[in-house]
Amino acid sequence: MKKYVLQDKLESSARRGFIKATSALSGALVIGFNLPAAGAKTVDAPMLTNAWVKVDSKGAVTLICHRSEMGQGVYTSMPMLVAEELDVPLSSVKIEMAPSAPVYINAMLGGQITGGSTSVRDAWTKLREAGASARTMLVGAAAETWKVPAAECTAANGVVMHKSGKKLSYGALVAKASTMKAPEKVALKDPKDWKIIGKNKPRLDTPSKVYGKAQFGIDVKKPGMLVASLAQAPVIGGKVVKVNDAKAKALKGVVSVVQIPDGVAVLAKDFYTAKKGRDLLEIEWDNGAGADLDNESIAAALRTASVNPGAIMRKDGSGVADMDKAASKVEAEYELPFLAHATLEPVNCTAEIINGECHVTGPIQFQQGAQYGVAAGINMPPEKVFIHTTFLGGGYGRKLELDFQIQAAQIAKAAGVPVKLLWSREDDMTHDFYRPLSLHQMTAGLDAAGNVTTFHSKLTSPSVTARAFPPVVQNGKDPFMAEGAENLTYKIPNIVVENVIHDTGIRVGYWRSVSNALNAFAVESFVDEIALATKKDPVALRMEMLKGDTRSQNVLKLATEKAGWGKAASGRALGVAQMECYGTHSAVVAEVSMTKEGPKVHKVTAVVDCGIVVHPDQAHAQIESGILLGFSSGMKNSITIKNGAVEQTNFHNYPMLRMSEVPLIDITFVSSSASPGGLGEVGVPLIMPAIANAVATLTGKRVHKLPLMGSFA
Amino acid sequence: MLKLNVNGKPANFDGDPDTPILWVLRDHLDVTSPKFGCGMALCGACTVHLDGAPIRSCSVPVSAAAGRKITTIEGLPAKVGKALQDAWIAEEVPQCGYCQTGQMMSAAALIAKNSNPSEADIIGAMDGNVCRCGTYHRIQKAIVRAGKSVAGAKA
Numbered sequence: 001m002k003k004y005v006l007q008d009k010l011e012s013s014a015r016r017g018f019i020k021a022t023s024a025l026s027g028a029l030v031i032g033f034n035l036p037a038a039g040a041k042t043v044d045a046p047m048l049t050n051a052w053v054k055v056d057s058k059g060a061v062t063l064i065c066h067r068s069e070m071g072q073g074v075y076t077s078m079p080m081l082v083a084e085e086l087d088v089p090l091s092s093v094k095i096e097m098a099p100s101a102p103v104y105i106n107a108m109l110g111g112q113i114t115g116g117s118t119s120v121r122d123a124w125t126k127l128r129e130a131g132a133s134a135r136t137m138l139v140g141a142a143a144e145t146w147k148v149p150a151a152e153c154t155a156a157n158g159v160v161m162h163k164s165g166k167k168l169s170y171g172a173l174v175a176k177a178s179t180m181k182a183p184e185k186v187a188l189k190d191p192k193d194w195k196i197i198g199k200n201k202p203r204l205d206t207p208s209k210v211y212g213k214a215q216f217g218i219d220v221k222k223p224g225m226l227v228a229s230l231a232q233a234p235v236i237g238g239k240v241v242k243v244n245d246a247k248a249k250a251l252k253g254v255v256s257v258v259q260i261p262d263g264v265a266v267l268a269k270d271f272y273t274a275k276k277g278r279d280l281l282e283i284e285w286d287n288g289a290g291a292d293l294d295n296e297s298i299a300a301a302l303r304t305a306s307v308n309p310g311a312i313m314r315k316d317g318s319g320v321a322d323m324d325k326a327a328s329k330v331e332a333e334y335e336l337p338f339l340a341h342a343t344l345e346p347v348n349c350t351a352e353i354i355n356g357e358c359h360v361t362g363p364i365q366f367q368q369g370a371q372y373g374v375a376a377g378i379n380m381p382p383e384k385v386f387i388h389t390t391f392l393g394g395g396y397g398r399k400l401e402l403d404f405q406i407q408a409a410q411i412a413k414a415a416g417v418p419v420k421l422l423w424s425r426e427d428d429m430t431h432d433f434y435r436p437l438s439l440h441q442m443t444a445g446l447d448a449a450g451n452v453t454t455f456h457s458k459l460t461s462p463s464v465t466a467r468a469f470p471p472v473v474q475n476g477k478d479p480f481m482a483e484g485a486e487n488l489t490y491k492i493p494n495i496v497v498e499n500v501i502h503d504t505g506i507r508v509g510y511w512r513s514v515s516n517a518l519n520a521f522a523v524e525s526f527v528d529e530i531a532l533a534t535k536k537d538p539v540a541l542r543m544e545m546l547k548g549d550t551r552s553q554n555v556l557k558l559a560t561e562k563a564g565w566g567k568a569a570s571g572r573a574l575g576v577a578q579m580e581c582y583g584t585h586s587a588v589v590a591e592v593s594m595t596k597e598g599p600k601v602h603k604v605t606a607v608v609d610c611g612i613v614v615h616p617d618q619a620h621a622q623i624e625s626g627i628l629l630g631f632s633s634g635m636k637n638s639i640t641i642k643n644g645a646v647e648q649t650n651f652h653n654y655p656m657l658r659m660s661e662v663p664l665i666d667i668t669f670v671s672s673s674a675s676p677g678g679l680g681e682v683g684v685p686l687i688m689p690a691i692a693n694a695v696a697t698l699t700g701k702r703v704h705k706l707p708l709m710g711s712f713a
Numbered sequence: 714m715l716k717l718n719v720n721g722k723p724a725n726f727d728g729d730p731d732t733p734i735l736w737v738l739r740d741h742l743d744v745t746s747p748k749f750g751c752g753m754a755l756c757g758a759c760t761v762h763l764d765g766a767p768i769r770s771c772s773v774p775v776s777a778a779a780g781r782k783i784t785t786i787e788g789l790p791a792k793v794g795k796a797l798q799d800a801w802i803a804e805e806v807p808q809c810g811y812c813q814t815g816q817m818m819s820a821a822a823l824i825a826k827n828s829n830p831s832e833a834d835i836i837g838a839m840d841g842n843v844c845r846c847g848t849y850h851r852i853q854k855a856i857v858r859a860g861k862s863v864a865g866a867k868a
Contacts, residue, residue, distance in 0.1 A: 071808030071846045202802070209810030210801040212746025212786040216811060219745040227740060253728060270740035271749070272732045344750045344758060344845045345811045393748065393811030394845050425751045617805055621848075625808055628847025651755040656843040660836045665850065 046175040048137060050182065051103040052082050052130040054096075055138070059158055059171025061088045066098035067106075067123075068114040068365050070395030071625065072680040073618040075205045080614060081123055084196040085131030085188060087155040088170070095204055100367035100387040112368040115400060115510065117582035117678025120614055124676055125188075132186035134177075141177035142168050191612075191673065200617040205391065217363035217390045220350040222418040226255055228411045229274040230421060232263040232431055235287035235644035236507055240264060247280040257281070258414035262403070265411045271422050290505050291644040298437070298504045298641060306439050306460035310500035311476035314486045317494035320456050326445030330533045334442070334522040335705045338639035339435035340646075340654060341511060345393020346428040349408035352418035353378075358385045358409055363392035365399040377406035378413045385409075396629070397510035400468075401433050429654060430646040433509025434639050436462040440522035445494070450534035452545065454494040457485045457523060459515075462508045463501040476501055480510070484519025484685060489552045489580050490527075490545040506641060512629060513684035516581045521634075521706065524577035524689035528696060538576055538693065539565055552578060554670060555587040555607040562666060563589035563605035572602065575694025577686040582678025584610040588627070588686035590663075592694035598712030599695050601631070603664040604687065611674035619679050623667050626683020632657030634688035636707050715779050719744060720788025730776035734768075734783060735759045737775045746786045746814045750843065757842030760815040761785050767822040769841075786814045792866055793821050793859075800859035808846035816842045820856050828864040830856065 048055040054062040063082050069075035075095060083090045098104050100112055107126075108118040135155050142160035143150040145168065152163045158170045191197075208214040233239065243264050245257040253273035258265050266277035312319075323329070349362035351374070358380055364370050367387045375382040392399055408421040423431070438461040445454030463478040472479070478501060479486075485497045511517075527545075531538040539560050546552045556578045568574050571593050578587035591603040604627055613619045636655050640647045648654040692703040703711045717724040719742060726737050738744040738761070747770050750758035754769035761770045762784040763777070770783075786794070797817050807813045816839065823830055823838035830838070835856050844852065 069809075071810070073808070203805055203807075205810065206802050206805060206807055209807040209813055210786075210798045210817065212814045214810055215745075216748070218749060219739075221743065221745075270728070270732065270736045272736040272740075273729065342845065343811075344748075344756065344809070344843065346749065391811075392809060394809045422749070425753070621805070621808060621851075624850070625847045628849075629845070632845075632847070650753050651751050651843065652753065656756065656845060657847065658841075658843065659839050659849045659852070662847070662849045 046178045048134055048174045048178045050130055050134055051101075052127055053086060053134040055134065055170050055174050057171050057174045059169050060094065061086070061092065061158065061170070062094045062096055064098045065095050066104040066112070067119045068363075068389055068392055068395060068399070069205060070114070070365070070392035070399070072119070072622055073203060073615060074114065074119045076201060076203045076618065077120055077614050078123055078127060079204065080196050080201060081127035082131040084194060085128045086135050088158045090196055090201050090204070092158070097389045098367070100371040104367070111366060113400065114365045114395070115397060117680045117682065119680070120676045121583060121678055128188050129186055132188055133182050136183045136186050137177040137180045138170050138173045140180055141173040144176065145173070197614055198612070198616070200615065203618065215390050216345055216393045217348045217350070217361070218345055218393065218422060220361045220390060220420060222350060222352050225350065225352070225418040225420055226267040226269065226415065227271045227274045228265040228267050228408070228419050228421045229271065229278040229424070230263050230265045230407060230411070230427070231278050231281050231283055232427065233285045233287055234430075235290045236431055237290055238285045238287040241284040241286050243284075244282040247282070248277040251277045251280060256415050258411055260407060260410040260414060262407055265421070267411070267415055267417075267419065275424060287644055293505050293641050293644045295640050295642070298506065302437065302439050302460055302502055302504060305500055305502035306441060306458070308500050310458060310460070310498040312496060313477060313482035313499050314488075314495060314497040316492070319494055319496045320454060322494060323443065323445045323454050323456065326454060327448040328446045328533075330444045330446065330526075330530050332442050332526050332529050333704060334440040334525060336438045336518050336521060337637075337706060338437045338506060339511060339633050339637055340429050340432045340639050340648065341396045341398035341509070342429065342654060342656070343392070343394030343396060343398050346425055347398065347404045347423040348421060349404045350418065350420040351405070351408040351412040353409070353412050356384060359388060360385065360405050360409060361388040362390060362405065362408070363395070363399050364389050364405065365392070365395050365397070366402070369400070369402050370405045373402035373406050374409045378409045396512040397514075398432065401509055425651070426649045429649050433464075433507050435511035436464060436508045436518070437504065438518045440519070442522055442526040444526070444530050446534065450536070452490075452492050452530060455488070455490070455492045456496045456498070457519065458498040458500070459485065459519065459522075460500040460502050461518065462504050462506070464508045464510050464514070466501055466503070467508060473501070481515050482519070483514055484516035484579065484581065485523060487580055488523065489549055491547055491549070492545065513581070513626070513681035516579070516681065517630060517685040517688075520577065520579050520685035521689050521692070524579065524686065525692050525702070528575070528693040529702065532696070542576070542578060551585045551609050552580060555585050555609050558668060558670070559587035559589050559605050559607040562607065562668065563591065563603070565589065573694045573698035575690045575692065575697060577689040577693065579686060581685065582682055584608060584677030584679065584682045586682055586686060588690045590687065590690035590694050592691060592698060594698060598709050599691065601663040601691055603666065604690070605666045606683070607668045607670065608682065609670035609672055610677035610679055610682070611672045612676045613669055614676060616669065619669060620667050622679040623683040624665050626681060627665060627687045628657055628662065630684040630687040634691070634706050635709050638707050638710070715775060717775070717778055717783060718781070719783045720785060726775055731774045734761065734770040734773050734775050734778055738770065738783070738785065744785055744787070748811055748815060750812070756812070757819060758812050758815040760818040760842065762818060762822060765822070765825070767819050786817055789821050793825050793863060796824070796859040796862040796866070797821055797855070800855040800862065803858060804851045804855040806848050806851040806855050808848055812842060812844045816844065816852055820852070820859065824856065824860045824863055828860040830860055
């Protein structure tokens with residue numbers, strides 16, 4: 001098998017503009033509303049359908065959710081967009097998860113991917129138009145029935161009305177509407193007429209989640225299914241040399257043992273037996289070249305690489321040409337560790353091969369990738385592979401990866417039965433695609449008055465994109481690596497954002513907010529170091545450098561006012577950070593005190609301007625969630641390597657944030673009529689620089705390295 | 714053959730008596746509301762009640778449940794169960810939702826004893842339950858709400 005099975009597919013996809021790096025995509029990709037034949041089912045009764053809407057002749061409405069629900073609320077927000085224009089009450093619709101199909105490609109990312117805080121942004125016009133298209137056909141059918149102009153008819157709550165008072169329900173109109181041609185252009189509602197968008201509609205998945213009925217990947221069960229536990233090489237990428245499975249096979253309850261490229265799987269009726277059998281396997285591994293890696297060698301190689309010139313991701317003015325002419329300079333380095341995703345639902349997937357088709361059911365963030373990856377992994381045509389997406393017990397980018405879907409299908413194929421592959425927490429922690437570790441070298445040139453005239457941010461780090469979508473990285477440029485620095489909002493005449501890609505030998509993956517969290521920690525810590533060096537107030541300095549950027553200035557002003565900037569209680573200090581990412585502006589203030597154990601965060605104040613808010617309560621939930629994930633990871637978490645293997649195994653040595661550690665959180669959204677910005681990742685990047693800045697103000701100690709508590713051990 | 718009682722109904726298990734309760738429930742009895750998160754009693758996603766007390770079912774062998782009552786979210790006493798579920802819905806607690814049945818089982822044990830818990834009481838009962846989405850503030854609010862509802866029903 002190829003090193004990376006998707007490569008061919010992705011190469012051809014990349015040529016079409018697979019990922020946002022090639023923005024030619026918008027012209028190349030035609031988004032239609034019609035489902036491809038492969039996904040369509042023949043129906044006996046007439047049904048009005050497009051890719052997001054099904055209305056049957058009884059008037060029952062099913063809306064298709066084409067993004068993966070991993071907590072961020074797409075199971076509600078996507079249907080809200082469709083239902084608004086379809087004019088049906090959200091409370092009465094049924095939701096179905098979309099299959100893998102080209103119509104569901106995320107135009108901002110180029111694949112059927114849930115990530116990049118793009119769901120609402122990508123869907124914003126498309127899904128409202130899908131709803132409006134179906135509504136227009138229903139209205140048209142009514143107008144034709146009544147022989148009146150369509151303009152005299154209106155729709156509301158699943159009923160079309162004529163100005164005369166005549167009414168017909170959607171169900172009664174389906175037969176006629178389904179024979180009509182979809183309109184080429186539809187008019188969307190004026191925002192003042194919205195009944196659903198902008199309202200706190202009940203989340204459609206909440207009841208099932210509190211009654212214990214929601215189906216996560218781990219809950220899938222197929223007739224005759226066995227549970228598999230997979231032994232993988234201690235060093236990721238290692239291979240089986242020899243296996244003795246006699247003891248495993250002798251264990252009562254073990255049904256079979258099969259080998260796949262990634263390791264050896266033990267199958268039983270329950271996970272406990274499968275895992276116990278797997279622990280009885282005697283395997284000789286070839287751990288490969290990675291077996292020599294450890295923290296010191298990785299850090300040393302990263303530093304060596306940082307000396308190389310990098311790709312220039314942004315250059316303003318004369319770049320760094322005049323750096324040496326600056327009246328004074330501020331320099332600093334920041335280092336961030338590898339992180340695991342640690343979704344609470346460990347990696348798992350169910351695969352069933354029947355009648356020449358492979359059905360893959362699980363917590364999947366990249367449906368097309370899963371389809372093509374599995375097809376290549378078991379030598380089956382992609383059109384014979386069907387992806388069924390369950391709820392995800394957390395995603396954060398881990399479930400974009402295809403390893404577990406391919407493994408499940410390979411095990412199912414080898415064993416000849418439906419298989420649910422379930423990783424233990426230890427498997428999940430030690431075989432992740434880790435958030436890249438990073439070294440940030442920052443230099444600012446100041447004029448005699450202390451104004452920043454030149455700003456240089458140099459990041460040396462592994463590139464996730466170079467691993468996952470190699471063709472996207474051209475001339476050493478990974479567009480995702482520059483996030484958080486390239487989108488710098490400060491008005492500085494000369495700016496250089498430089499990236500050195502360095503593969504450490506540890507595999508890396510996209511992790512909620514991707515490089516924004518890395519670069520924002522460096523940039524926003526560094527701005528405070530500049531403020532200290534120039535004896536300026538950190539907020540005043542930022543306001544000055546954000547001159548003319550009213551959205552950025554506004555969130556910063558509001559957040560610092562609300563947090564009581566300049567009025568910290570005795571023994572406490574405030575720290576601030578601000579940025580734009582995913583089309584959203586935000587500012588965060590952290591209030592911190594010192595204890596014997598280290599810094600304690602009492603309160604976090606955040607102000608967010610994401611344009612139009614589709615669901616205020618869930619927007620709030622997303623920002624809170626992002627802040628706490630950034631906090632949880634940034635305070636304590638670090639993945640370290642010994643003899644090529646990850647040292648952390650479970651929550652005792654990779655601790656999770658608990659209720660007793662959670663600060664108060666005050667979040668405000670700025671009212672706006674701008675198009676929606678992203679929200680799912682926006683909360684993550686700013687919390688740690690805000691805390692580090694507060695710590696520096698309080699103690700005089702500047703934290704240059706995460707996890708932050710590591711500086712107070 | 715072990716004789717079990719799950720949510721008031723009899724059930725049998727004839728496998729390895731060392732099998733943790735979690736896997737008997739999930740893989741043999743198809744009760745999937747208790748979730749697997751860590752396997753080391755570190756995250757609380759698998760919390761169920763054994764004779765009314767919360768346990769981490771990933772780390773308790775099924776042999777310990779013989780002759781005792783196992784309760785999951787589906788089998789909570791109607792009053793407490795409904796109060797919690799209504800409160801969780803009213804506060805829109807879940808995001809990904811994976812940990813929430815475990816959270817609710819810990820909360821159920823708390824409010825069954827103390828319908829007016831202090832913040833410290835809540836943290837004391839809930840600190841073993843991890844929520845990676847960070848819904849802790851909403852969980853706290855929902856517990857207070859559910860407690861009031863249970864107290865109101867008693868009055």
